[in-house]
Amino acid sequence: MSLSPFRSALAASTLLAGFCAAPAFAQHERMSVIANGEKVGFVDVARTGNHVAVQYDVKNNGRGPTMVEAIELGADGLPVSWTLDGKATFGGDVHERFLRTATKAEWSDSMGARTATVRGTGLYIGQAASPWALGLYARALLKAPASTLTALPGGQVHLDKLGPATIGNVSYQAYAISGIDLSPDLILLDDKNALFAVLDTGGAVVREGHDADVPALADLATKLTAKRYAALQKRFAHTVDAPVRIRNVRVFDPVSGKRGEPVSVVFANGRISGIQPLDAVASPSEALIDGQGGTLMAGLHDMHAHISLESAILYIAAGVTEVRDMGNDNAFLPDLMRRIASGEVAGPRIMPDGFLEGRSPYSARLGIVADSEAKALEAVRWYAARGYWQIKIYNSMNPAWVPAIAKEAHALGLTVTGHIPAFTNADAMIGAGYDEVTHINQLMLGWVLDPKEDTRTPLRLTAMKRTATLDLASPRVQATIDRMVAGGIAHDPTAVTLELLMLSRNGVASPSVAEYIDHLPIGLQRRRRQAIAPIASSADAAGYDGAMAKVKQTLKLLHDRGIRLLPGTDDQTGLSVHRELEIYAEAGIPIPDVLRMATLGPEQYMGRDQELGSIARGKIADFILLPGDPTKDLSELHRISMVVKDGTIYFPSEIYPAFGVKPFVAAPKMTLPAPTPKLAGSGPAHDAMDEFVY
Template structure:
């Protein structure tokens, strides 16, 4: 053996060893199943494709790859067998409207947002999210840095596709956001954030069609997709300009405003038009048809519109994650809305029907939880809740799971490696104590979240963030 070859082998060995032991002490403290060679046995699996559950399944995992899925797999030499009788499995969630910020909890003063670099990545992973896209940012550098820290194994959290901050003209009034003043400025902003490490683009309420067109040109040239929470531009206009994704189901649709003024955002007119539009109106069906033909993905964030009356204070069960002043603020608001949100219910019920229609005619419906607004939406807990709401919307359990897994992966063009439980895919999956094929609320029984072949203790991650949402 030549000396060079010996040296290369040694280097290769060192690299391999490094890849296997590179988790920081902090990340390591959440690991329940180290990366290696193991067989998860006797699971009920919902594989993310939309197919019915299959019982009595084994999953063979080696390093970060699923080597085989099937009944009674033989345990290879050196592999560990783990009996999980009674438990179920589904793919890790791929969620597309997440944030690493949360509304300020300090009393008085201007409304504002605080960065949650510490608590949110832990909560997302604990709640079953193995890959997420943000959809807007208030501290893009912090988002990019935590993404890299997670990739290195320094911090626990999901894999992150970081979007730009919300690109917008003056008008929204969010203190943390910069504004653009021309279409050329908008294009420069995309380049600036792409150079910083952002990999997707988010546009917001007050941009013009010319801005959007300039943004899409630059973004697509840099291999980035563009999503929008829009208002000044209609869904139809955005689709025709080549946008890839629209946020918040049909809640941000200005298309139904009679005599809509071009490039002008009128939130109240939009809301009134939505209220006035018939649930099965032809105008809606035509728009859905147009979006599906243009291959625009639609993100449901239906959980952020979940009414208050007779529903959980923090949907998904995360009230104790909140810093005490945040808890008090959220509870007060929830209590004040009991029995007073009939209009919210009206829109909510309509939005549920429209989103399902979009899916039923072949649209790519994707999911995200949008932890913003009044503080009631908490990372991780909200992701579990959204899955439950999809079943409330009329989807079957396999369909609900598919929207939160395979559909997200498809949008990110990563469905060849993630989004389902299948041979040769990356081992990103959830182990649930209860059987999710029978009851969607079993999503609240996550035992372990396996990401890149490493199993993390969900309960421990949730615990670590307790009391921190609202401060860090």
């Protein structure tokens, strides 16, 4: 269920109104979309006079957009009209329109029709165009004052010149386009300012004929993003070479599910050195943080991540200090783990799973794709030798190979989780050796599908409508749950992603982000007011609504039967972890239990609870500070004022503006100790504290 690695590049586009003549492009351009070394789509652009026709088609992991665009260019070389028609990533209809005159811009998209007065150059951010438009966007910004333009329907978009890059002995200019989404789009322009490539650490969108350059482009993307996020780490990471006392906080105990009386928590050298009475006398030269009676609790977990350099710091800002990566590029992930561990970039602790997929026309291009049982077993051995914690099986795996895969994994000390492969069900895969099932739709579809139906396609989403009337007391359902209880099978629901996919509606904030949508950058706001699942009728909408209600009932049933739930999101914003937990509470699971699942539970599952998961003397300094009481209201999780990971301090209010996110709460007051007194005869010593407020 993981989303495309080209999230912003493939979803964002720009429709422009303004100045700057277009360069003389070739009449026909074609670009390849490459993911994990394989071509998964194309962008085809044909120009006749002022008319541009674009075809955009991507199919990765059994899904992707299929779009036709028609553009009319004005005398300035920029669009005076733009129409976009086709299917979005999960099959929803797209019909988008843009029109401008000398003084007015009109557009209609999934949110309806709107108009705006155009003064000078205005920039319209579309919802559904191809990556080709990013070149058009960049050329306008190159001519703009300070390389910044006001955007429609809101916000600003900015272009940063990153410098020259040589690919295949040809020099290009690298740029970062920011303001559309949480992370910038990285692009290369040629000497005529035409788009050559859109960069991503897992692949690229590149001019056709240059597919062999994709490894170099992916390497360049990694270097450029690493440089950006290393700079952000230097800006936002606060390391204190002294004990730090967080005074006047109530510590959440995940075992009892309660907050304690006000205390002071002291940490030094990355470890918690004490939980002391509020009136305990501080030692000399401590740093002091005023907790103001707030809640201190262990860091949160996302047990279903596909982490990137971009999302790593967003996880920290959201209080997520550990993730389980459920499938990634096998060269990129170890390098990212090294960068985080060394302090080069900010990010959570990462527990890696080895992604194992079977070969089919619907294969996901992550991890290792095996075309035989022998190759699958080789992959298990490869992951085991490199310290991966678990094997994750995906949709196109041959179910007949799973018993051998699980046997080999267990023999080498790994457990097995994953999707339910096509043409089987959860009962069979648990019997074949699964230790865990991921995604609640993967679990539930076995109760409503015919075994011959193909879940390698978007059917694994759309068929969820059938669960709306499912009887959870039926023998078929109870047999699966009994099997899970007997085998100690855990479950990673990713309910927030099901909610996003099934309950998003055009023009209305998705319930997955409704509480904080106004804090998000404008491009993400618009996408979160757009339907994702195809909804052709009111019956479809009612079916998805009923399915989400059934998801919540299933969560409560699993919890009541003692099945371990592992909160995960399959998302990259960090903030979605908060909503995942809220869904559990809405399902009727007590909030203290939910907070235990988010903190101590994952560490118990992974065998590291002696070091992490709760706040106690001697444990790793890994916790978050909230002004209020999350045991009463889980929406308090949005208002994290401080995050401490391995003893390094971060303030979300500093991080979020760098990503176009409006902060939720101010940072606490921190007073640093005075500099170390000089040696006798070298100058006056200082006993007073020098105060610095972040």
